[in-house]
Amino acid sequence: MDGMTTGTLLELAAVAVGAGVAGGILAGLLGVGGGIVIVPALYFALSLTGMEADIAMKVAVGTSLATIVFTSLASGMGHYRKGAVDMGLLRLWGPSILVGVVIGSFVGGYVSGNVLIAVFATVALIVAADMILRKGRADPEPKGFSKPVWAFFGLLAGSISAMMGIGGGTIGVPLLNFLGYDIRRAVGTSAAIGFIIGLPGALIYAYSGLGIEGLPPFSLGYVNLLAAAVIIPLTTSFSQLGVKLAHSIPRRALRLAFGGFLLLTSLRMFIDLFGG
Numbered sequence: 001m002d003g004m005t006t007g008t009l010l011e012l013a014a015v016a017v018g019a020g021v022a023g024g025i026l027a028g029l030l031g032v033g034g035g036i037v038i039v040p041a042l043y044f045a046l047s048l049t050g051m052e053a054d055i056a057m058k059v060a061v062g063t064s065l066a067t068i069v070f071t072s073l074a075s076g077m078g079h080y081r082k083g084a085v086d087m088g089l090l091r092l093w094g095p096s097i098l099v100g101v102v103i104g105s106f107v108g109g110y111v112s113g114n115v116l117i118a119v120f121a122t123v124a125l126i127v128a129a130d131m132i133l134r135k136g137r138a139d140p141e142p143k144g145f146s147k148p149v150w151a152f153f154g155l156l157a158g159s160i161s162a163m164m165g166i167g168g169g170t171i172g173v174p175l176l177n178f179l180g181y182d183i184r185r186a187v188g189t190s191a192a193i194g195f196i197i198g199l200p201g202a203l204i205y206a207y208s209g210l211g212i213e214g215l216p217p218f219s220l221g222y223v224n225l226l227a228a229a230v231i232i233p234l235t236t237s238f239s240q241l242g243v244k245l246a247h248s249i250p251r252r253a254l255r256l257a258f259g260g261f262l263l264l265t266s267l268r269m270f271i272d273l274f275g276g
Contacts, residue, residue, distance in 0.1 A: 008049050009217065009226065015045035016227040020234025023067070027075045027194075027235055028242020029249075030173060030187055030258050034071045034235045035064040035166035039120065040265050042227060046216065053272070054113030055214050061108060061116055061165030062205030062222030065198050067231045068167040072194025074236040078243035084188025086181070096151040097168070097196050100158020105201045108163040109208025109222065114273065120164045121269035123171070124262045130174050131259030145179070153179075157193075162201040167194030170262070183251045 019041035023034025039060045046056035079085050108116055145153075157171040164170065172190035177183055202223055209221030218226040246254065 012042075012045050012049070012216065012224075012227060013230050015041050016230035017234065020067075020231040021238050023231065024071065024235035024238025025242040025245070026261070027071045027167070027169075027191065028078060028239035028244070029246045030169055030242070030254070034231075034239070035068055035164070036124070036170050036262065036265065038064040038067060038231060038235075039165045040269065042224075043117075044268075047272075049216070051216070052113075052214060053117070055212065057113035057116045057120075058109065058205070058209060058222045059216065059219065059224055061163070062202060062209060063224045063227050063231075064165035065105075065162070065201035065205060066223045066228045067235055068194050068198030069202060070232045071235040071239055072167050072191055072198055075239040075243060076188075076192035076195065078240055079188030079191050079246075082188070082243070082247060084184050084247075085192050086185055086189045089176075089181075089189055090192055092147070092150055093154045093157075093193070094196055096154030097158035097161075097193060098200065100155040100160075101162045101197050101200050102158075102204065103155075104159030104162030105204035106208070107159070108165075109205055116163055116165075117269055117273050119160065121266045121273060123160055123164060124266035124269070127170055127174050128259045128262035128266060130178070131255045131262070134178075158197060161197045162204075165201075167191070167197055169194065173258070183254060184246065187246055187254075 019038045023037040026037055027034040042060035042063055043056050046059055047053060076085060153175060157168065157175060161168060161171050168190040169187065172193050173183070173186045176186035176189065181189070206221035206223045209215065209219070209223070212221070215222070216224055216226075218224060
């Protein structure tokens with residue numbers, strides 16, 4: 001995007017600051033990689049510069065995945081110290097999530113950006129409805145599933161997360177909660193899963209965007225280094241505040257807050273998809 005002015009770059013940096021703070025708090029609070037805030041924020045900021053929606057969405061997703069690498073490490077460590085990361089589940093689920101991420105990232109890098117917007121909006125809506133409407137049980141017990149079933153869920157979570165540019169939380173938290181995990185353990189484990197999603201995902205989006213016309217300045221493929229450099233220090237530091245909040249807020253309030261936020265995000269993206 002050669003015509004991008006200094007003002008536009010400053011605007012992008014300012015949006016990145018807001019996304020970094022909000023994304024960090026939500027990352028620690030809900031076990032999301034912050035991507036569920038960062039993707040729409042960057043997408044809308046880039047769209048305002050006149051960039052094609054297709055490229056704007058891919059840059060938002062790729063950049064978000066790059067920030068998740070660091071956010072999930074910081075948030076995951078915070079939850080690990082509080083004993084909320086299920087290492088057995090991580091070992092069981094990690095490999096299939098990784099395979100899913102590789103598939104989802106390659107698909108995401110090469111299909112139309114509108115497909116990514118549709119995937120993001122649809123999944124966010126389903127997750128929001130689940131979080132708001134379903135009552136969490138007082139003493140959740142993990143359901144016993146065979147390893148192939150866990151592998152299938154991992155493949156699904158990994159590929160959708162990579163296409164949405166999000167960490168493990170948006171898919172992982174409701175899924176683990178549905179499978180009978182306590183919401184706090186679901187949040188803690190999903191925070192750690194974010195790293196498995198972010199690293200390969202960001203590398204593949206960077207690679208698949210090489211040589212593409214119309215990218216913003218300071219981009220490595222679909223990863224914008226300027227936005228990532230602004231967001232990462234903020235999300236990693238603010239995620240610790242989120243971790244503290246997660247362990248002091250009632251579970252029902254946690255679910256409602258997450259659901260409400262996702263509902264608004266989803267509706268805004270559907271308006272964009274059909275309005276534009």
